[in-house]
Amino acid sequence: MNTRKRLSAMQQSPAINPRRVLNANGDAVPEIRSRLGGSRHAELSHVEKGNPACVIGTGQRCEHALVDAELNRRLATYEATVRGRFTRIVDTLKAISAEQHELDFVVRAQRMALDRLGFELPADLLAEAWVSGLNLRALHSYCIFRSFKTCIDQVDTDQAPWRERVVLDAAFITSCGYHTLDVSPCADGRLQGLLPFVLRLAPNENVFVKAYAGAMFDIESDMGDWSARELERLTGVIPNGESLNYLKLAVYHFSSSHACSQGCAAHGSNDKLAIESALGRLNELRSAIDNTYGVGAAPEILLIGLDTDLDALRIHLPDANGDLNPYRYVDTGALYRDTLGLSRDTARAAIADVVARTETADGWAEGQGRMNDGMLRLVLALAEANLSQIEYVIQHHAGRYVVIGHDEAFICAGEATNYVQMRNKYYYAHLETVEEGAADMDVGVKIFTELNVKHGLAVPVLVHFYYSSRVPGSRARALLRARRVKAATLARYPVLAAQGLINCQMAVSDRHGTERCGFVEDNVADAGH
Known part of the structure; x- marks a missing residue:
């Protein structure tokens, strides 16, 4: 059976539905396509586009010996739970809108919202509906923010099943010789x-994530982060820090099916530019720290490319000097395909052999010797762990995501809320001020002009900053920053603001306490800290 027929049979089979995900009860539910339905996003026909690593069909189960099937099941349940809180919003608002001229409209609307979404709607927006009509733009943004807040409030319960299963944790990172893994993916x-999904890394105190458009992280900011951790290492705050190093990881992305339109927007979907820019920024960071603190002080670096259609990786291999090469990498999609059907030990040995042969490649991929043992241990673990995500996409998303482009629910501006980590939940604009992060914000607004504004909905912007309850006045300063960013955001996009097509919600979180994404209104005074 050829690939086209196999995919067609797969989609028709009642026994194997590759688009299924599991709900909280473990029952199969249909995969969620786009938030608003229809075909307004870049979508692929799965009859035409399968996964080059494996296609489920007659005689082919796509079950790799190194894949953690139980972890995949738990992540699928988690994904269905989180996404389910958002997919009910549009239908609920449509149902509420149909009732807006009834005499007991407010009571009906609140009952429907509470029953279907788990929270009530702003009473003033409902009470004014009989005069000027229901403000669905404001209500939609409100529901997006509240649903996200519910996800954060439930994060410990939602994530507990899969967190206990992930083996790439803080102890593992330390075993590879690193006290810190500083990750800068594209925003x-x-x-x-x-x-949690692509790298199968447990979020922990040794892993820091700050996203930037195009993975173009700020050199000075990263030098500050490195200096802070170096101080902790030298003062003994980090256990066994004298023998550990700092690792900086940049992650670029590309689309294997729509390379010219669904790649990195910050680089104009130019994959070559995305790779060279991320690698250039990593090398600049090393040079900056060596030039400032002495040769040899710089952290180790690693570069990874993500195919956002399949969640397969290109892991670029450092040489003995720690230098990276755009052409020296292993492709985990190919590793999955070439080791499928092998036993665990045989597959693991085959992957190690591919890595070893890639390290000694000549020509454009040539390097100066092999990477150190700790880096090798990390690379092999990341490659093996990603096989589970490749199979996750095969089993639960028909091999390739239906929506291969943007489908975010909102923009998070300021500092990212790293509590909920899931594909296409939000676009992140890292900034201290709107002027400083104008490029990131403009990219985000451009994306949401297509996603929301063209369909009559507003751009929801969550302005979020962290504070430390250990530092006097920290919360008040975080609120002041949030208010400045909110005001500057509305001022930067005056046309959208005037038409009610951009809505901002401010929130703050305590790095060392219990407040997580606490919503703050303009007229609420700071409570202290």
Whole structure:
């Protein structure tokens, strides 16, 4: 059976539905396509586009010996739970809108919202509906923010099943010789699930994630982060820090099916530019730290490319000097395909052999010797772990995501809320001020002009900053920053603001306490800290 027929049979089979995900009860539910339905996003026909690693069909189950099937099941349940809180919004608002001229409209609307979404709607927006009509733009943004807040409030319960299963944790990172893994992916929402899904890394105190458009992280800011961790290492705050190093990881992305339109927006979907820019930024960071603190002080670096259609990786291999090469990498999609059907030990040995042969490649991929043992251990673990995500996409998303482009629910501006990590939940604009992060914000607004504004909905912007309850006045300063960013955002996009097509919600989180994404209104005074 050829690929086209196999995919067709797969989609018709009642026994194997590759688009299924599991709900909280473990029952199969249909995969969620786009938030608003229809075909307004870049979508692929799965009859035409399968996964080059494996296609489920007659005689082919796509079950790799190194894949953690139980972890995949738990992540699928988690994904269905989180996405389910958002997919009910549009239908609920449509149902509420149909009732807006009834005498007991407010009571009916609140009952429907509470029953279907789990929270009530702003009473003033409902009470004014009989005069000027229901403000669905404002209500939609409100529901997006509240649904996200519910996800954060439930994060410990939602994530507990899969967190206990992930083996790439803080102890593992330490065993590879690193006290810190500093990750800078592109701010694109398709990379939001990078840690738990794509890399199968447990979020922990040794892993820091700050996303930037095009993975173009700020050199000075990263030098500050490195300096802070170096101080902790030298003062003994980091256990066994004297023998550990700092690792900086940049993650670019590309689309294997729509390379010229669904790649990195910050680089104009130019894959070559995305790779060279991320690698250039990594090398600049090394040079900056060596030039400032002495040769040899710089952290180790690693570069990874993500195919956002399939969640397969290109892991670029450092040489003995720690130098990276755009052409020296292993492709985990190819590793999955070439080791499928082998036993665990045989598959693991085959992957190690591919890595070893890639390290000694000549020509454009040539390097100066082999990477150090700790880096090798990490690379092999990341490659093996990603096989589970490749199979996850095969089993639960028909091999390739239906929506291969943007489908984020909102923009998060300021500092990212890293509590909920899942593909296309939000677009992140890292900034201290709107002027400083104008490029990131403009990319985000451009994306949401297509996603929301063209369909009459507003751009929801969550302005979020962290504070430390250990530092006097920290919360008040975080609120002040949030208010400045909110005001500057509305001022930067005056046409959208005037038409009610951009809505901002401010929130703050305590790095060392219990407040997580606490919503703050303009007229609420700071409570202290």
